[in-house]
Amino acid sequence: xxxxxxxxxxxxxxxxxxxxxxxxxxxxxxxxxxxxxxxxxxxxxxxxxxxxxxxxxxxxxxxxxxxxxxxxxxxxx
Numbered sequence: 788x789x790x791x792x793x794x795x796x797x798x799x800x801x802x803x804x805x806x807x808x809x810x811x812x813x814x815x816x817x818x819x820x821x822x823x824x825x826x827x828x829x830x831x832x833x834x835x836x837x838x839x840x841x842x843x844x845x846x847x848x849x850x851x852x853x854x855x856x857x858x859x860x861x862x863x864x
Contacts, residue, residue, distance in 0.1 A: 788859060790836075791852035793826040799857035800824070801840075808854045817841045824857065 793799055801822050809818065817840045818824075827844070828837040835846040 788857055789853050790824065790838075790847075790855040790857050791849045793824070793836075793852075793857065793859075795826050795829060797859060798823060798825045799859045801855060802858050803856040805854040809851060813845070813847060813851070816845055817843050818847075818855065823860070 788799075790799075790801075801818065801820050801824055803820055804814070804818060806814070822841045824841075825839045826836060827839055830837070830846075834849045836849060836852055837844070837846050
């Protein structure tokens with residue numbers, strides 16, 4: 788599953804990122820494997836995506852989100 792498939796309010800864990808296609812700024816802001824990510828809001832036409840990654844709020848394009856692999860957390864965790 789990729790970050791682009793995340794639903795609003797859903798929480799997941801970043802499993803893998805494609806470092807050659809992800810902007811360095813996202814990596815510096817905590818977009819790293821093992822960190823939790825929550826989709827807070829989608830802009831019209833679903834782009835960009837407003838996320839909470841380990842307490843940092845940022846917006847990324849869906850084009851970039853397709854390069855970030857995640858594992859969804861179950862609601863009982």
